[in-house]
Amino acid sequence: MVDRLSVEVAGLKLRNPTILAAGILGVSGDLLVKVWKSGAGAVTTKSLGLEPRVGYPNPTVIQLDYGLLNAVGLANPGIHEFAQEMEKVKSSNATLVVSVYGFSPREYREVAGAAEDYGADAVELNVSCPHVERLGSEVGQNPKLLREVVAEVKSTLKIPVFVKLTPNVSDIVEVARAAVDAGADALTAINTVKAMAIDIETMYPILGNRFGGLSGPAIKPIAVRCVYELFEEFSIPLIGCGGILDWRDAVEFMLAGASAVQVGSGIMVKDLGIFSSIVEGINLYLESKGFSRVDEIVGLSHRR
Numbered sequence: 001m002v003d004r005l006s007v008e009v010a011g012l013k014l015r016n017p018t019i020l021a022a023g024i025l026g027v028s029g030d031l032l033v034k035v036w037k038s039g040a041g042a043v044t045t046k047s048l049g050l051e052p053r054v055g056y057p058n059p060t061v062i063q064l065d066y067g068l069l070n071a072v073g074l075a076n077p078g079i080h081e082f083a084q085e086m087e088k089v090k091s092s093n094a095t096l097v098v099s100v101y102g103f104s105p106r107e108y109r110e111v112a113g114a115a116e117d118y119g120a121d122a123v124e125l126n127v128s129c130p131h132v133e134r135l136g137s138e139v140g141q142n143p144k145l146l147r148e149v150v151a152e153v154k155s156t157l158k159i160p161v162f163v164k165l166t167p168n169v170s171d172i173v174e175v176a177r178a179a180v181d182a183g184a185d186a187l188t189a190i191n192t193v194k195a196m197a198i199d200i201e202t203m204y205p206i207l208g209n210r211f212g213g214l215s216g217p218a219i220k221p222i223a224v225r226c227v228y229e230l231f232e233e234f235s236i237p238l239i240g241c242g243g244i245l246d247w248r249d250a251v252e253f254m255l256a257g258a259s260a261v262q263v264g265s266g267i268m269v270k271d272l273g274i275f276s277s278i279v280e281g282i283n284l285y286l287e288s289k290g291f292s293r294v295d296e297i298v299g300l301s302h303r304r
C-alpha cells in the first residue's frame with residue numbers, strides 16, 4: 001500500500017499524498033509530530049515571519065454551518081523562536097514543510113533561508129500577506145510583487161519552494177504565471193476565500209478583524225476549479241487545498257490535477273483520523289479502478 005501511495009512533489013518524497021495545511025495544529029512541534037504519527041504524508045507549520053506577531057483581536061475563528069471563518073492575523077512566535085519546535089519534528093523523521101511570510105521580498109528570503117537552515121524539507125510561501133510598501137495589496141494579488149518575492153527566495157534556496165495562491169483574484173492563472181516564471185517549484189491552491197459574518201443581535205461584524213477567510217466544504221468547488229485551471233496551463237506540480245473532508249474529496253482534487261492534497265478545517269470537523277482514512281480510501285479507490293499508483297490519476301479529468 002505504501003508504494004502505491006507514495007508521491008513526489010518537486011523532488012520532495014511523500015509517503016502518501018496528504019499534507020497538513022498551514023495554520024491548523026502547526027503551532028508546536030508536539031502537535032506537528034502528533035499529526036505526522038496520525039498518518040499525514042507531510043506536515044506544514046503555521047506561517048512564520050521574521051519577528052513574533054500577536055495577531056488580530058478575538059474572536060479569530062468562528063464555526064459557520066458550511067465551514068470556518070478565521071482572521072488569526074499571522075499570530076506566530078517568529079522563525080528563530082520556532083527553531084526548537086522544528087527540531088522536535090525533525091527528530092521524529094517527519095517530512096516538514098515550513099510556511100513563511102514576509103513584508104518585503106528580502107524578508108521572505110530571510111525567513112525562508114532560516115527555515116532551510118533549521119531543517120525544513122520544503123518551504124511554502126504564504127503570499128496572502130499585506131505588502132509593507134503597498135498597503136491594502138496582498139503579495140499574492142499583485143503579479144509583479146509576487147514575481148519579485150518568488151525570484152528573491154529562489155535566488156538562494158536549495159529546497160523546493162511551494163507558492164500558496166490566494167483565490168481572491170479575478171484570474172488565478174495570471175498570478176500563478178508570475179510565480180511559475182520566477183521559478184516556483186510547485187503551487188498550492190488555495191488559501192481561504194475573503195468573507196465575513198455579522199451578528200444580527202449586536203448588529204456588528206463577528207470577527208475581531210471584521211473580515212476573514214472562509215475555509216472548509218463551502219470553498220471546495222472554488223478550489224477544485226482553481227486546480228483544474230492551473231493544471232491546464234502549467235506543468236509544475238500542484239497541491240490541492242480547500243474543503244477536503246474525505247477520500248472522495250482528495251480524489252476529486254487529484255483528478256483535477258493535484259499531485260498531493262492538504263487538509264486543514266477537515267481536522268476540526270472530524271479528527272486526526274482523517275489522514276489515515278483518506279489514504280485508505282484512496283487506496284481502495286485505486287484498487288477498484290485498476291490503477292497501480294496514485295500518480296496515475298493526477299489530472300485524468302482533463303482527458304478529452
Ligand SMILES: Cc1cc2nc3c(=O)[nH]c(=O)nc-3n(C[C@H](O)[C@H](O)[C@H](O)COP(=O)(O)O)c2cc1C
Pocket residue numbers: 021022023024046047061068070072074099126164190191192214215216217219241242243244262263264265266
Ligand atoms: C484557523 C486557520 C488558520 C490558518 N492559518 C494559515 C496560515 O498561517 N498560513 C496559511 O498559508 N494558511 C492558513 N490557513 C489556510 C489553510 O491552510 C487552508 O489554505 C484553508 O483553510 C483551506 O483549506 P481547508 O478548507 O482544508 O481548511 C488557515 C486556516 C484556518 C482555518
